[in-house]
Amino acid sequence: MTARPVPVDPPEIPTSPAFAQGMILPAGRTLYVGGQNGVDAHGTLLEGLGPQTEQALRNVLAVLAAAGTDAEHVAKLTIFLTSGVDPTAAYAASAAVWRHRTAVTVVSVPPSRPGVLVEIEAVATVPEH
Numbered sequence: 001m002t003a004r005p006v007p008v009d010p011p012e013i014p015t016s017p018a019f020a021q022g023m024i025l026p027a028g029r030t031l032y033v034g035g036q037n038g039v040d041a042h043g044t045l046l047e048g049l050g051p052q053t054e055q056a057l058r059n060v061l062a063v064l065a066a067a068g069t070d071a072e073h074v075a076k077l078t079i080f081l082t083s084g085v086d087p088t089a090a091y092a093a094s095a096a097v098w099r100h101r102t103a104v105t106v107v108s109v110p111p112s113r114p115g116v117l118v119e120i121e122a123v124a125t126v127p128e129h
Contacts, residue, residue, distance in 0.1 A: 003028075005075040005125060007101060018091070019104040023075035025125055033063045033122040035080065037112070049085060049117045053093035056120045061097070064124055071100040073125045079104065080119040082111045090118060 007020035015021070036059035038052025039045050046052050060077075064070055077098075081090055087106050112119055 003125075004072055005102070018095075018101065020101055021103065023103045025075050025123075028128065029126040031064070031067045031069060031122075031124045031126050033060050033124065035112075035119040035121045036060050036063070037116050037119050045115050049089055050093035050096075052116070053090050053118050053120075054097045056118050057094060057097040060120055060122050064122070067124075067126050068129060069124050069126045071098065073127070074100060074102045074122050075125065076103040076105070076123045078121045079106045080109045080112075080121075081106060082117045083108050085117050 003026035005023040005025050008022035008024060009015045009020055013021050036056045037045065038055040039059070040055060046055050061071060064074070079087075079090065079094075081087060085108070090106070111117070
């Protein structure tokens with residue numbers, strides 16, 4: 001069994017059930033998942049923050065699966081939200097798809113292309129087979 005990332009939550013920093021303050025990665029292979037938008041298998045951008053967030057996370061999960069790993073091996077997510085998007089709404093939408101505690105960074109940015117509200121990237125370990 002391959003070791004999973006281990007959460008680091010110092011007692012002097014508030015903790016969250018949704019994310020960790022840091023993650024320790026075991027030695028081994030690392031996967032960097034490039035930014036995923038809320039586009040479906042046909043390349044169609046979904047409408048609205050909720051559907052885009054859920055689809056972007058499903059796309060991250062698809063890349064993880066293709067590499068032979070899963071969400072339990074993710075050490076960090078970086079979530080880029082288009083300027084003006086409410087991060088609370090994005091978090092609520094993510095709960096439908098993502099149920100794994102990890103380190104998370106949320107950044108407000110200009111849209112990468114018209115209509116894109118969210119882009120998500122990940123860092124994960126890949127078990128040896």
